Amino acid sequence: MALKVFSGAMQMPIPSKLTTYLQPSHLNSSPKLLSNTKGTSRSRLRVSCSSSQLTTERRSGNYNPSRWDVDFIQTLHSDYKDEKHARRASELVTLVKMELEKETDQIRQLELIDDLQRMGLSDHFQNEFKEILSSVYLDHGYYKNPDPKEERDLYSTSLAFRLLREHGFQVAQEVFDSFKNEEGEFKESLSDDTRGLLQLYEASFLLTEGETTLESAREFATKFLEERVNEGGGDENLLTRIAYSLEIPLHWRIKRPNAPVWIDSYRKRPNMNPVVLDLAILDLNIVQAHFQQELKESFRWWRNTGFVEKLPFARDRLVECYFWNTGIIEPRQHASARIMMGKVNALITVIDDIYDVYGTLEELEHFTDLIRRWDIDSIDQLPDYMQLCFLALNNFVDETSYDVMKEKGVNVIPYLRQSWVDLADKYMVEARWFYGGHKPSLEEYLENSWMSISGPCMLTHIFFRVTDSFTKETVDSLYKYHDLVRWSSFVLRLADDLGTSVEEVSRGDVPKSLQCYMSDYNASEAEARKHVKWLIAEVWKKMNAERVSKDSPFGKDFIGCAVDLGRMAQLMYHNGDGHGTQHPIIHQQMTATLFEPFA
Template sequence: MVNLCMHISLPIPHKPAHHSYTTFHGRATTMLYTRRSSSTRCNGMPSAQTTTVAVPTRRSANYKPSFWDFNYIQSLTTQYTEERHSKRVLELIARVKMLLLHQEMEGDRRLDLIDDLQRLAISHHFEQEINKILNSIYHENCYDAKDRDLYTTSLEFRLLREHGFLVSQDVFDCFKNEKGDFKASLCDDRRGVLELYEASFLLTHGEETLELANEFATKHLQRIVEEGGDDHNLLERVRYALDLPIHWRIQRPNARWFIEAYGRRSEMNPTILELAKLEFNITQSMHQQELKLISRWWKQTRLCEKLPFARDRIVECYLWTLVGGLSQPQYGYSRIMATKANILITLLDDIFDVYATLEELHLFNDVIHRWDLEAVNQLPNYMQICFLTLNNFINEMACDVLKEQDILIIKYLRKSWQDLCKSFMQEAQWHAEGHTPTLDKYINNGWISSSVPVILSHTFFLITNPIQKTAVESLYQYQDLVRCPAVILRLANDLATSPNEMERGDVAESIQCYMKESGASVEEAREHARFLIWKSWKRMNEERVGNFQFPKEFIKKAVDLGRMAQYMYQLGDGHGIQNPHIKDRISSLFFESIV
């Protein structure tokens, strides 16, 4: 069992010279100033001399301190670590299993139950039972158009596709008219239209029926919101779906909202509700303990002190790992190590994007590329401590994997960071030259600078057992399973952060690249970015069921990372600026239990 309390031990470096952090438009440059000094003439009288000294004038993004400081995190307490709560969970799980396996439960009610369990984030307790039910439905259902309603057909289609069953879009043909359009009479079935909308997001390239379904359902759901009505629960679900569909959402953050919505339903099952609340609170207590460990590591590295220009975002970095697919209890060590990786990614991003001069970046990128420990002496102090922390982290993780699986992964981990820094360097070079690349060139570099390849490579080694060399080689070919969530993250990030980053003079992003290349307006460019996200999701849906090179668990994590991107940037920049929306989301997820 890997010790979660491992810490990186670093020598304390000499205190760096004081820098002035100045906000201006443009990357860090060098400013000259004269310093007067005295010397002694041959007659013994002092004389004034001037020396020209180069001092870098550096930028600052004016990042605010973390909402949650070290003392706050260390002070967290909860009752849900007590054994009595764990025993109660086991009792409730047994009752829900009996409910799932009840032979007299009608088919559509069983589908509703599975959907509820998934959206309440407790379905992992019932994987065998759920797979058995869906497998039976898939093999016994001939999809006869007779007596099929829109709601049941759509829900069944979505659940089966979510679990990897190859269900044809043709199941919706019975709801079309002679012209091939969806029948107008379907609009009377509001629940059915909502479920059709949710099902349409599992489409792949070339599935025109599902494209039509999405257009049809979106149009009528928007009309439902405009018209209002007495069914407030349905209206709430419609608004929530239009904000982001289920297939693009992460289970655990979605669970908090759904637990509250489920509790207001007239057909709510008290046993299921109690289990969902208790599970949420127990899991929250586990995450609080892990945050304490991570915050102690962060304090011990002294990176926040030595790199004061960088973002202090350990809670947000932990959120990326938790929501990005590592939410289940058995991934405790994986969450801690992946969070450390995310913290280091954030530091590197701020070095390349904000603080360092171009000359320093060339030196740093060269040291990373050659992984030359001797050359670290050439770097400024703040880069030295960052590099050594990164090197220690890689060695620690590689040592842990070596002990567990007898495979040495140092060269693979280093390659991930080398590729990331190379992409950061390209963006810094474009910025220094005042160059706006074409959209294709920007994305071809930007999906790597999104950091998704680094995150997924570490995730692969943290959760895969046994590690197959052929799978590792495929991983570093950066196939669509890696590219698709990376493109989604890059574009979602740009949509949320572009105005702020352009204001402070950062490198042109996808919006600006497309505007310059095509002459499009800002809104047209933003709409094009949304279209590219839509395309990437279609390709990722194919990877979910058609990729056999990687374990299913890793594929799920890759898909979840695409979901996490849209969650983090749905309401603005949730990582850098720390907008109020993400503060509320994090507080409800990590710090506020459900009553």
């Protein structure tokens, strides 16, 4: 039965303990609950209170202004909005479908699917992909227990395994047993098959818990691929792909922002198909034109909030906030969801700065209490900057709920409010840690921070915009923070900590996962980084299982968004803080995705 009206907000359960993922493999004892070393003080602002002539000492994040010119963005115009480009793209899609249909070599079919996916074109060909992959699945017996004595080709087996698992087919890891020797190890003779090793490496990241063969495959392939890169020589395009994959594997990479890289790589290949290349370039520019229109609408809302002028301590990061959604909300039909999530991310950024940078403990206690009660009548008890923020938040929740009611006939006000209550509660925990000088253990930190990173708040909003219909049971599972939401948020938290924690702690923030681990185990920063990266890999195993779970209460589009949130986090924080401090590499990728037509 479809859910029609939601009444009353729920009390959210505390997430289960995470001790399984805390202890490093080289230690046998349980994690120690040790205090961490103190970070250096943040910069301070002394703000005058005119009514009492007292001064309030406040922290400052010393954030730079936005790099983006608002007037330039509002005047953006792309010729690719014209209908003639959409007609040409449709013609090219038809031609590529014909290419897929006439190709009889299944390896070439798989390679074409792989290329189309990398270049951001997969949503045009879902039916064709399903038909081809189903044939491969049946023709090669991937549906049954594999015979370890059956002769297989490493390249094609690995490519098929990865694509089949990506599309939800159940394929046993034992398909790779035929590449092992009598001792159960991968044969050394495979080291000469560089293309096969690259595919084996990529396939290994589709593993779930307990799949030791895929663990061994990753270690084996990584060793020889790193040797190939260090040696150099040979196919430069292949070596570039290997280095790119060793940096971040394909399964962990977000599609849309990385599409220009793959298009550029594809055009250099001697066997590239010019029709496919033309479609990839045209489609990328058409999508960019849509992104520009969505961004302009988001900017109009942002300017109307007055946050830039009235809350100068907060980060002005609307472009970054929207950019997240070019990767997370991939299906092009969900434009309204991307626009909404640009606003959600901007509100999260401002509220995070209120808790993390500007608000006093007393102000934050009042602010959190008012959000819990969602009491507009008590807003005068807050300072002006908090009043402005809460009114903007309230207006956003009401407007978003109105849109959902209009489109789907469901009242989601209590649920969206609950998303912000849960986030504020977690922010408040960390504020108390800071003002009380508390240094949490890694376990205590992660128990709170997988929610304070805002992943659940983001995903609950996304759910209501990308899901066509849903039951009360589905929404209840969402707000109990289903494992899909949990693991996606964990990747977001851990990736963020790798990219931002050293800088944040140097400003006086509470310790992040790196610092907590260093304190718990008297470890170096390098050891802590290694452990957090290991944690990310462990969480991905769980997310891989949830992504294709037959028992999942969620639809395909929402599951894709949840997984892509983790991927987008690994893009944004791979080279540092791509959100808050505007890392130049991310700045370049945003420019390519949003502003510069691809030629």
